[in-house]
Amino acid sequence: MNSNLSQPDKIRIQRVRLTFPSEAGPVRVLDGIDLAIKEGEFVTVIGPSGCGKSTLMNLVSKTVEHAADQFEGTIDIAWRSNAAHRLGYVLQKDTLLPWRTLEANVGVGLEIMGMPSHEREAQVQSWIHRVGLAGFEKSYPFAMSGGMRQRANIIRTLACNPEVVLMDEPFGALDAQTRMTLQQLLIDLWHAAKTTILFVTHDVEESILLGNRVVLMSRRPAKIHRVFDIDIPHPRSVIDARVAPAFQDAYREIWKELKGDIELSQLKNSAAKGIA
Amino acid sequence: MKDNATIHFLRFGVLGAFLIGWELLTGGWIKATSPTALYFSSPLKIIGAFQHEYVVLFTDLVVTLVEAFAGLVSGTITGVLIGVLFARYRLLDRVFEPFFQAVNAVPRPALAPLLVIWFGLGMSSKILASWSAVFFVVFYNVYAGVKAIDPDYIRAIRLLGASSGQIVSIVVVPSVVSWIFAALRVSVAFSLLGAIVGEFAGATEGLGYRLLVSEGLLQTDMVYAILVLLMVVGVTLTSLAQRVEKRLLRWRPPAVSI
Ligand SMILES: Nc1ncnc2c1ncn2[C@@H]1O[C@H](COP(=O)(O)OP(=O)(O)OP(=O)(O)O)[C@@H](O)[C@H]1O
Numbered sequence: 106m107n108s109n110l111s112q113p114d115k116i117r118i119q120r121v122r123l124t125f126p127s128e129a130g131p132v133r134v135l136d137g138i139d140l141a142i143k144e145g146e147f148v149t150v151i152g153p154s155g156c157g158k159s160t161l162m163n164l165v166s167k168t169v170e171h172a173a174d175q176f177e178g179t180i181d182i183a184w185r186s187n188a189a190h191r192l193g194y195v196l197q198k199d200t201l202l203p204w205r206t207l208e209a210n211v212g213v214g215l216e217i218m219g220m221p222s223h224e225r226e227a228q229v230q231s232w233i234h235r236v237g238l239a240g241f242e243k244s245y246p247f248a249m250s251g252g253m254r255q256r257a258n259i260i261r262t263l264a265c266n267p268e269v270v271l272m273d274e275p276f277g278a279l280d281a282q283t284r285m286t287l288q289q290l291l292i293d294l295w296h297a298a299k300t301t302i303l304f305v306t307h308d309v310e311e312s313i314l315l316g317n318r319v320v321l322m323s324r325r326p327a328k329i330h331r332v333f334d335i336d337i338p339h340p341r342s343v344i345d346a347r348v349a350p351a352f353q354d355a356y357r358e359i360w361k362e363l364k365g366d367i368e369l370s371q372l373k374n375s376a377a378k379g380i381a
Numbered sequence: 382m383k384d385n386a387t388i389h390f391l392r393f394g395v396l397g398a399f400l401i402g403w404e405l406l407t408g409g410w411i412k413a414t415s416p417t418a419l420y421f422s423s424p425l426k427i428i429g430a431f432q433h434e435y436v437v438l439f440t441d442l443v444v445t446l447v448e449a450f451a452g453l454v455s456g457t458i459t460g461v462l463i464g465v466l467f468a469r470y471r472l473l474d475r476v477f478e479p480f481f482q483a484v485n486a487v488p489r490p491a492l493a494p495l496l497v498i499w500f501g502l503g504m505s506s507k508i509l510a511s512w513s514a515v516f517f518v519v520f521y522n523v524y525a526g527v528k529a530i531d532p533d534y535i536r537a538i539r540l541l542g543a544s545s546g547q548i549v550s551i552v553v554v555p556s557v558v559s560w561i562f563a564a565l566r567v568s569v570a571f572s573l574l575g576a577i578v579g580e581f582a583g584a585t586e587g588l589g590y591r592l593l594v595s596e597g598l599l600q601t602d603m604v605y606a607i608l609v610l611l612m613v614v615g616v617t618l619t620s621l622a623q624r625v626e627k628r629l630l631r632w633r634p635p636a637v638s639i
């Protein structure tokens with residue numbers, strides 16, 4: 106569903122190349138990434154392990170500095186504000202502070218923003234309710250399940266109302282059922298707020314269920330191999346979307362590309378062995 | 382496990398049997414004039430010592446507690462400051478580590494006479510002895526605590542837009558505080574130990590001093606009274622520290638028993 110073609114680009118990644126120094130010489134990880142993401146788009150990124158997905162997210166979030174000779178290209182984000190919390194970044198491992206209760210953890214971003222506590226409490230309460238954590242406000246992280254913790258971890262970021270949210274395999278460590286619940290939750294939250302989301306996953310199904318577009322990266326040195334438009338209307342249901350024809354088409358297409366990639370790499374491996 | 386009431390009942394039973402046995406053995410069968418009375422006193426005589434000497438005992442107790450408390454506070458503050466500094470600055474850590482280990486290896490009682498030579502018979506030498514016992518406990522705990530702060534917490538909080546100051550107040554301070562409280566029980570016990578040891582080395586007041594004086598005068602009842610007092614104080618303070626620790630460290634998962 107590419108109805109927002111008229112929207113301006115929110116994130117523009119152009120000719121991004123990145124090389125890591127290593128003992129065996131420089132390793133090129135990203136090899137010319139071009140990607141434009143519209144305001145309010147939900148884009149998912151998949152690709153083989155180690156191809157540089159997390160690296161790309163780190164670059165977009167500007168949380169790591171790179172020497173000029175290692176990094177080329179530009180990453181522009183059309184910010185609407187100057188606020189420190191305009192970008193949210195959710196990692197696979199939840200990083201709730203163990204000495205804070207659930208509500209104090211969810212409110213930490215708002216606290217950093219300097220929101221007065223009575224306002225904060227109301228907001229935190231409403232977020233906790235929305236994700237079904239009511240009743241656990243005073244619980245500490247050690248007494249919460251992985252799914253509960255990740256829920257809190259996500260709303261802690263969303264509560265700050267960021268313009269752009271980056272998510273790096275946030276559901277990677279969860280069991281299938283919890284994962285589905287959280288996928289649905291994320292779809293609903295996105296549908297309500299229309300935040301721009303860039304979401305990394307290694308799960309093909311997840312990438313199609315969540316994304317308006319799926320970006321498939323090639324193995325290292327990574328380029329963008331293909332981009333798939335996913336024409337499943339919103340609001341989606343994770344159960345119904347799975348049986349939508351658009352889902353199945355995309356699933357088949359993506360696997361076709363991935364299979365090619367896998368066979369190619371096996372070919373390369375056996376060729377390398379043959380020489381040795 | 383038996384229910385709590387039974388356990389308490391049995392404990393009182395053991396205590397009662399011990400006290401009655403002690404009283405009978407020393408008061409009844411062994412004549413007060415016999416030399417054994419000098420060694421073992423008796424529960425009633427100890428109570429008598431409390432009755433006669435409570436003013437002295439109370440004043441000495443206050444002195445010792447003030448010394449220990451001052452040592453605890455100063456030891457904790459300096460331990461935290463230097464612990465954080467060493468954890469943050471690798472150079473300091475690498476240079477001073479062997480010196481700290483060497484000083485810490487000196488048994489505190491052996492240090493006490495020197496402190497008395499330096500600072501005299503008054504309270505300051507006791508406070509310093511107490512400080513020297515507390516400081517290292519807190520220092521090593523805080524040092525380890527700061528080192529153990531998960532860098533992912535700092536990264537995540539920074540990603541939520543925190544300034545460096547906010548990172549300190551939201552991540553660093555709470556973790557350091559939790560380590561201080563984890564060390565609290567030990568540091569309370571050590572502060573008392575330091576004060577008593579300091580008083581042994583030379584003093585004009587305090588429970589340690591009174592203990593030495595009573596020993597010299599062969600006032601065994603008084604020696605026992607002081608020991609009982611120290612025991613009560615020690616138990617009270619450490620269980621108080623344990624309460625505080627439990628309350629403030631609620632967020633830690635309960636320890637797994639093996
Ligand atoms: N700081 C670094 N220094 C050197 N090499 C690095 C560094 N960070 C990442 N790499 C290398 O860059 C490549 C890409 O890493 P990245 O973490 O971005 O992969 P990924 O696509 O997120 O993988 P996964 O799906 O397993 O999470 C890897 O081969 C990794 O070894």
Ligand SMILES: [Mg+2]
Pocket residue numbers: 158159160273
């Ligand atoms: Mg990764």
